[in-house]
Amino acid sequence: MKQKIRIAAGQGFWGDLPDAPVRQVEGGPIDYLMLDYLAEVTMSIMQKQRSRDPSAGYAKDFVPLMKRILPACVERNIRVTANAGGVNVEGCASAVVEVARELGLAGKVRIGIVTGDDIMSSIDEMLARGIELRNMDTDEPLATVRDRIQSANVYLGAGPMVEALDRGAQVVITGRATDTGLTLAPLMHEFGWAPDDWNKLSAGTIAGHIIECGAQASGGNCQYEWRSVPNLADVGFPIVEASPDGTFVITKHERTGGWVIIPSIKEQLVYEMGDPHEYITPDCVADFTTVRLEYEGRDRVRVYGIEGRPATEFYKVSISYSAGYKAVGTLVYSWPEAYDKAQASDRILRTRLQRLGLNFDQILTEFVGANATHGPLAGRPSPDLPEVQLRVGVRGEDRKAVERFTKEIAPLVLTGPPGVTGFAGGRPKVEEIVAYWPALIPKTEIVPRVEVIEA
């Protein structure tokens, strides 16, 4: 058994720095590259893409990326875990197999395919059996939005990925799997951690949490001494250097920018945190109040002491459903009295919307430059404000009403207060809202599937 495993984060979300994974592979020694592509809304976007083109529905960028790095990965035995498969894991895997063959790697690469997360086709049958899939936030039963559902996927954990690695997969492609599982799976595979070794599983999960947002652990979005973060233009993405006992060091490649310091790790630890005593994943319940941090050298923070508890009997389900329409319009008002003018303009706009008899579930006005981020905490803006952006958003079920709203923005330039510009982009775009419905499902309802194919 190896005594140190290095897992490098290559993507913090779908659309992160395109060259980051390449730099992780080329910048120094690593054993694994983990790539997190799926945010909550991503699955529904992919579902839409697939309904137009049956070969689509996964993170397309993953395929050209594999073309760039697969030869080096094979040569140096770097294995990849990625939830790039979206709603078409097989399609994604076929594209990667094709790339491997083009690169002359036929017979040299095994691809692991993890499926079983997509429960769209069994929803009605489950509802009929009394599995209500109630919304975890509002407690409403799923039946209330049944006819508007667009996708439904269970967050699978590390288990199926471990099986794929055990069976020799060089690249493991999943659909909706947890981002922490992408890091935990290699550790369970390499160190032979048992699926009920809760402290170690929690350690691997927290390691995954620290690196799953990419550079947000290594100097990006770092509030602590932000001016002093070195060379962010060349920021190094984080790497977990893990030991069999469940302790690990967070670091990054030498000669890269950013920093790995205790404050940057603390900021990432608390990011999107709920109850720190119970960070629930399919694999375990990790306790963030047990995490200990200490320096082990420059850009090296050691993490130890982590404890956790048994996993729950449930998987989390991510269901997306159509929830009406929205549009956001903006105009920019200049000095003098920019804020007063923007406010006057907003009053005129709202009067006109009211006269048109348009009904919305919500209308929101923000004044960017005055209160868009801190609201009333920002206080009343100075009368000398050089400029302010009026930003008005509407949301509702009636597409026509939202469309009508978009025609009321630009006319304010000739029919409202003076000193206004910023309408060159044309009318605001009407967007269909795909909302997210979190629910729990008994684990016994789900059968993850693992397939390993030879390129």
Add this chain to the structure above:
Amino acid sequence: MQVQLTRLAHARSGDKGDTANIGLIALRDEVYPILVREVTAERVKQHFKGICKGEVERFELPNLGALNFLLHESLGGGGTLSLMTDAQGKTFSTALLRMEIEITDGEAQSLEVE
């Protein structure tokens, strides 16, 4: 004396549905007990008046010198439903750092805050 949190702590915030979370981290170990004493869930609820429409929950992480706050019903419906510029609550962290808290003269002296 009154001191603004930004001189004593750093923070990061994010979202889970319509709930914003703010992790508030003491810049020095000695500051943590002051945060525990002064930055209560009630104070935070009051601070975010007009922004946070639901409850505020607070959790303590003494191991990190940090407090975690959950601000329910704060993101205009959350996720894709929200019309807010900051639908993900990313700037709630700095909004919290605007808060003024009370520290004793002794604390001010030992923390070298004037």
